[in-house]
Amino acid sequence: MKKQPEQLSYESAFAELQQIVRVLQDDVVGIDELTAKIARATELIRFCRERLRSTEEEIGKLTDL
Secondary structure: OOOOOOOHHHHHHHHHHHHHHHHHHHHOOOOHHHHHHHHHHHHHHHHHHHHHHHHHHHHHHHHHO
Protein backbone atom coordinates (compact mmCIF):
# COMPACT_ATOMS: atom_id res chain seq x y z
CA MET A 1 0.00 0.00 0.00
CA LYS A 2 1.34 3.41 -0.97
CA LYS A 3 1.86 5.93 1.82
CA GLN A 4 -0.44 8.95 1.67
CA PRO A 5 1.44 12.21 1.13
CA GLU A 6 1.44 14.40 4.19
CA GLN A 7 -0.51 17.63 4.09
CA LEU A 8 1.91 20.44 4.80
CA SER A 9 1.34 24.13 4.97
CA TYR A 10 4.13 26.50 4.06
CA GLU A 11 4.27 27.65 7.67
CA SER A 12 4.58 24.14 9.12
CA ALA A 13 7.20 23.14 6.55
CA PHE A 14 9.23 26.28 7.23
CA ALA A 15 9.00 25.75 11.00
CA GLU A 16 10.19 22.15 10.64
CA LEU A 17 13.04 23.30 8.43
CA GLN A 18 14.08 25.89 11.01
CA GLN A 19 14.08 23.18 13.69
CA ILE A 20 16.32 20.95 11.57
CA VAL A 21 18.72 23.85 11.01
CA ARG A 22 18.87 24.52 14.77
CA VAL A 23 19.60 20.86 15.50
CA LEU A 24 22.35 20.79 12.88
CA GLN A 25 23.87 24.05 14.13
CA ASP A 26 23.87 22.84 17.73
CA ASP A 27 25.69 19.64 16.72
CA VAL A 28 23.15 17.53 18.60
CA VAL A 29 22.39 15.21 15.69
CA GLY A 30 24.23 11.93 15.58
CA ILE A 31 26.02 10.79 12.48
CA ASP A 32 23.41 8.07 11.96
CA GLU A 33 20.64 10.69 11.82
CA LEU A 34 22.52 13.21 9.70
CA THR A 35 21.56 11.78 6.31
CA ALA A 36 17.89 11.56 7.26
CA LYS A 37 17.87 15.16 8.55
CA ILE A 38 19.53 16.46 5.39
CA ALA A 39 17.12 14.48 3.19
CA ARG A 40 14.11 15.85 5.07
CA ALA A 41 15.48 19.38 4.89
CA THR A 42 15.89 18.97 1.13
CA GLU A 43 12.25 17.85 0.80
CA LEU A 44 11.06 20.81 2.86
CA ILE A 45 13.12 23.30 0.84
CA ARG A 46 11.66 21.93 -2.40
CA PHE A 47 8.15 22.13 -0.97
CA CYS A 48 8.62 25.72 0.20
CA ARG A 49 10.15 26.84 -3.09
CA GLU A 50 7.30 25.28 -5.06
CA ARG A 51 4.68 26.84 -2.80
CA LEU A 52 6.31 30.27 -3.17
CA ARG A 53 6.56 29.84 -6.95
CA SER A 54 2.92 28.84 -7.31
CA THR A 55 1.77 31.65 -5.04
CA GLU A 56 3.78 34.16 -7.05
CA GLU A 57 2.23 32.80 -10.24
CA GLU A 58 -1.31 33.04 -8.83
CA ILE A 59 -0.72 36.61 -7.65
CA GLY A 60 0.64 37.48 -11.08
CA LYS A 61 -2.54 36.17 -12.70
CA LEU A 62 -4.70 38.19 -10.32
CA THR A 63 -2.82 41.41 -10.94
CA ASP A 64 -2.74 41.08 -14.75
CA LEU A 65 -5.81 43.06 -15.67
